[in-house]
Amino acid sequence: MSSTYVLERAQLIPRSRDEVFAFFADAGNLQMITPPWLHFRILTQLPLEMRTGALIEYRLRLYGLPIWWRTRIEEYEPCERFVDRQLRGPYKRWHHTHEFSETPAGTLMKDTVRYQLPFGPLGTLTHRLTVQRLLKRIFDFRYETIERHFAAAQVL
Template sequence: MEIHVLEREQRLDRPPEEVFPFFAEAKNLERITPEFLRFKVLSQVPERMAPGTLIRYRLRLRGVPIRWLTQIEQWQPGRRFVDMQLKGPYRCWHHTHDFEPDSGGTLMRDTVRYAMRAGPIGELVHGPLVAPDLAKIFDYRIARIEALFGGR
């Protein structure tokens, strides 16, 4: 199983204590996800996230309907959280969100480690389809987050 890594980093004008609460609210994912994915949070997420919290989503990948179940694996308010796919399109998906103070603002970093399903066939579609799609999705997120919080 080949593990792929996607990383994105951005600097925001606001401190982590102002930025983190936005990401602590699962429904806000809908605001920073491209419309072509038709992304919808299905779960009633508790007011306070914690390790073990489950979040259900629905989306479309290249027109194919997908149900996705994520579990919060680590939860460090204001600093970091990690979600892991329990059910979804990937063999594994492990997404770390880091928020670091940075000269009065925030250095925000996403690190996604993921593996394709379907062995060699999955790897064949990774390069021409999956990797560019993920880059497009995360680049869109950067633009939306910068519009919401200001970037540097």
């Protein structure tokens, strides 16, 4: 049985929940918040109507190797949350919950990713050696990009 790992992140964004949710519900923004060294491309024709059942196809490169990824939106509650699940991709399991709540200071966005790697003990070793750090770098980039995007948007 593969270990299940959990990645949790929270970010306070000083904007309305409607504005923040609209940004994340636009699949076209995924490319902006993904590090350029992943060579991430959305293959699904945009704009995509975000809804339960929507399928999104991507391609990226990691260490020079192409990776095709397909996710399905499992749950979609406008301005509250949405959940995507990997149907095809590098993980044995990838289940990503995005939650949005209002606070006096803006919108609290929470990401919870539950994931498993293939290959049993080899997957566990790979997680320790590379995957854990790689995901941290990806989500750190995402955090910083979101900070800059909403700060720049606020100045206008």
